[in-house]
Amino acid sequence: MKPAPFDYHRPRSLEEALVTLDRLGTTGTVMAGGQSLVPLMNRREVSPANIVDINFLVELSGITHEDRAVRVGALVRHAELERDAAVRRRNPLLAEAVPHIAHAAIRSRGTTVGSLVHADPTAEMPAVLVALGGSVELRSAAGGRTVPATEFFLGANRCCAAVGELAVAASFPVPPPRTGTAWLEVARQRGGRAVCGVAAVVTLDTGRRVERATATYAGVGATPVLVDLTEVMTGTRFDDLARWRAAADEGGSALAPADDLHASAGYRRHLARVLAERAGRLAAIRATGA
Amino acid sequence: MSEHEIELSVNGRRQVVRVPARRLLSDCLRHDLAFTSTHVGCEQGTCGACTVLVDGAPMRSCLLPAVTVDGCEITTAEGCRAPDGGLGRVQRALVRCQGVQCGFCTPGMVVSIVAFLRECPRPSPEQARDAVAGVLCRCTGYQDLVAAVLHAARPDGGASG
Amino acid sequence: MTAPHVGRPVTGAAAERFAAGTGRFLDDLGSGAAAAAFVRSPHGHARVLRIDLADAERVPGLIAVFTYRDLTGGAREPLPVLIPHPSLHSPRTGLPLADDVVRHVGEPVVMVVAVDRYVAEDVCRLIRVDYEPLPAVIGIPAARRADHLVHPGVAGNVAARMMQENGDARAAVAAAPHRLTLRLGVERSAAMPMECRGVYARPDRDDRSLRVYSATQAAASLRFALAAILDLPADRVEVVAPDVGGGFGVKLVHPWPEEVLVPWAALRLGREVKWVEDRAEHIAAASHERGQQHEVEVGFDGDGQVRGLVVSFWHDTGAYTPYGIIVPLVTSTQLPGPYRLGAYRVEFRSLYTNTAIVTPYRGAGRPQGAFVMERTLDAIARFLGADRAEVRRRNMIRPSEMPYDQGLTFQDGRPLVYDSGDYPALLDTALTRSGWHDFATRREREPDKRLGIGIACYVEGTGMGPYEGARVQVDTGGHVTVTVGLTTQGQGHGTVFAQIAADELGVAPRDVTVVCGDTRRFPYAAGTFASRSAVVGGNAVALAARKVRDKALRVAARALDVPPDELSLADGAVVANDRAIPLATVAVLANPLRYAFDHRTRQATQFAPDADPDQPPLDADDAPGLDATAFFSPIRSTVSAGVHVAVVEIDPDTAEIALRNYVVVHDCGRPINPAVVEGQIRGGVAQGIGGALYERIAYGDDGRLRTGSLADLLLPTAHDVPEITIDHLVTPSPLNPLGVKGVGEGGVVPVMAAIASAVEDAEGIVLDRMPITPAELWELRQKHRG
8 A cells, every 4th residue: 555656845945835836736735744645645545746745844833822813834733732731721622622633643743734624524623613713824826815714615625725725824713701612522433533523612791691602513514514503592591401402403403414334314413413512511611711 | 756865863873765755654664774663554544553753753654755754863663672772661561561462563552652651751541541542452452551551651660560 | 399380470572572673574574575466356246357457567667467367377276165064065265366257345356566565556556457347245135135146156145054953942942931033143344463464475496495474374284285286395385474463363364365376476486576465455355254144043931041042144254265164163053152052953054245255253253153142141131030140140051060062063073062161150250240239239329321231151162173283392502492383473372382391391481482383393283273272282382391301301310320200300400309400411411412513512422421332322212302292182172161241331312332341250271371361361352342342344235345444444442442350260171281271262252242231231222233333322222212
């Protein structure tokens, strides 16, 4: 199980990388951590003619703690997020979801931005980005653009980065005050692909009533699915079990999951309800201390 | 297909090797540089037998084209021995706790546990379980591996008892 | 006296090599060999219309491409039916490379040899094979319907049909106060050793010989098979199993197509060729097991005693039957477990399907048998409202009934007679250790959790013949070498055999080197399977070491002028009351020499002062050296047994199943090394957990493999296997000098049954098939509610 031949390019600057990608056009494929790409290459499910290795572009490394967001450079490995105390404090949803990504040896190489670009519908990072209303910065030889999460994911394993565009960073907004978050997922095995994952983001008013609530689901559609539960939950006390259940039912009814080897569509929809209820309540409880 | 001369430090020794772009680090270590402890069990990053340390962090060598880690320090199980060439602390613990049966996953376990104990020198039993959860073992049922992690983490370095 | 080493948790030298990273596995050898890769069928069933090599032949680095038409001699013939049986009326085996029809995904069609594996795979990609897809037969229901046939001329897809009966079971069922019928099923899974298969062939033109390294469990038999197929004198063929990264049965099959083709190509090309299987190949093209469907009729009385049991089952044997009917035969004979069944009738049909072949995987049909028997007993307990453990106790064979004849013919062709055991004691210990009787209290203490407890019992016929052998040598440095024909894949043979020899010879295990699986050093063996190595091989080691011991005493007696019965062996020396001769010196004296090669051997040459000029230097019927070979051939299998108790916790909402506790109480006779024994049990239980909750090999109805990688074929990780509490009871086997019984497979046998019992207990929903996923359990809950 060996990859097909390819030519290897190692740009030394972002500019050189963009020029290289521009020149290679559809024949060029970016490799960051490679933890999703190389398995496909080893199976020869993809056989890129040219690999543009961005691992040596120090300018793409580093987590930046901006005022309202955690900005994650394209070379930031999952393990760096996991270890970053400020991420845990400022963006607990991100911190809570990262350890669910595969195993330590994958997290120490795989990049968070790479995971977004790979756009696996069962993956944690795309759902978290959507849940937080984040964005991805794309650059090309022609310029740059910032794409909101809701527009970034086009389908299963398909994002909106065009030929010649490189995702250089992602911004994970820091939740506003009185906001709690939670990531829950069910996988066949810990570290395995999620059967269903849910990110809940709940903002309370000063009277501990729900002001805004969303659930974002992984594993139940071709892209992460964000369902706004605000209408059901608004004005509800944060710990109202029945209302959270009703909200989770509402959220679940918006989903159209598929069958696969590991779970039926019906079970996935059921999980989406269970996890949304649990995650919503958990996020709401956390919001009381936020 | 492009070819590249790369430089690796493997277990502290500088190695210069010419590889085709597609050559996986696992194959480069095993077949170009004769570090055969790096075993290949799935080439999908799932089994973990090929795990090595790259600049101290555990990584699947089957998921790294060698050229992408040009300039890095690689540690394999051979490099986890004691300075005198005998078994290192983790290796001793694995033998002592019967954590070795067929031996195929063992090198991946060794480097994973070494890296884990650097980050978490006094693990709980649950953390010790997590330390070996990224490598599949088909022989031991894992309990003896968890015991080995805890044994290696003892304050006396698993030297006694 | 040196303390006995048998019975102690000694660690072995192999573990140190492996931990140090200095193991030598198949792909660590032959760095200069050409690499083989195969074009394999992507179809479950298809006719091969055309193979186009034009593009492939232009690839730089290509050495050779072979199709069936290129093969010669025995390589053109179907692979052997290794274990013929009168009931296997329609055996079929594949060709090393498919000719006109492929019958499962992964079947080799074209062999490519290139400078390395990368190039070989490039070439495979450029070979175009045109197939005409044929209807695939997937799964037992389709095979039974037989709308399509896997092999022309094999009616109903039935490869074999076999029936055994002890008593008139149908009449017994009919006459019983109560009757139940059950339909039970187990799905496919596979051994999945962490090292895949591999073969490396080294032809030596100067020596006119062929050395083949293979990751095999049966080196000796592979050698004879290759000699026959390649038409070489066996004397010119050497097979070596290097360090082998797990086997669990799959590496017992031989010769695999690749084991024929790689040596064949090496001879043809006059160069070294190596094939190292990758995981995708292994999942598709190596063997699987477990797939069976059972129909059970049981008659029993108000105490839950079984009066009669009638079982019919269908066994999915895959596309070919190289290993005959061993798996269903074992299922059918081990199904009764530790119970006295009144009357028992079992009938099975082995069915061809368009899937990978089915051959023994650890447990070899027993997990299915235990699942059926134990599900049946749970059903009886449920019907009567009786305690599940109590129903088992009432049916158990009592120690006073040993030896107990089940009235069946076992897989070794011999009567299935349980040699010894105390099953009620195993049960009692398991109940105590697991808190069985207090479980209701525990449940009340944790009301927010959905807990369940399950129990399952098993027996395992182990250590069958025909024989194994061992050679024990003491060299003139006092070092002991034990050589066996058995191979080892991590079971600790090196440690265990060293302990046995060490005790016989009064040395430390560290002074004993064990050599396994190298036909150059020991040509005769059956192989490592059926939990037989410690029993058959271990006793052969003991017998050979005793011969060496007797010789050492004899030689030392002469040297010391003391009667042999006043001598003993201890601490590496032959000891008399006040004197001792090192074993090394005895070894020198035991080999009368013409030529001295070092200071030690000087005393054994013809002009040495001790030489008696009136005696021949070597006694009649004696052989030189402290060197003896012995074989052990058991009369029949010895029967191990055990009881497992599983406690599960199930999420009431998500239906996730977690194991909370797991208790094993077992009896493998006298344990040679308790740590090795426990390692075998834990590993077996882990595989059983895999088979119960995670592992399933799935094919689509079109014959495509749906679980082609370890991302979909889930093996248990450290998080999925709980702490396992193990207790040993010992009833020595009367059938062998060491009193041992096998333990290699027992751990896996009752796990599916125990977990099914526990899940059923937690949920109140009857489970009739395994494995079970959370999604399936949830679906069952819906059905149950609806």
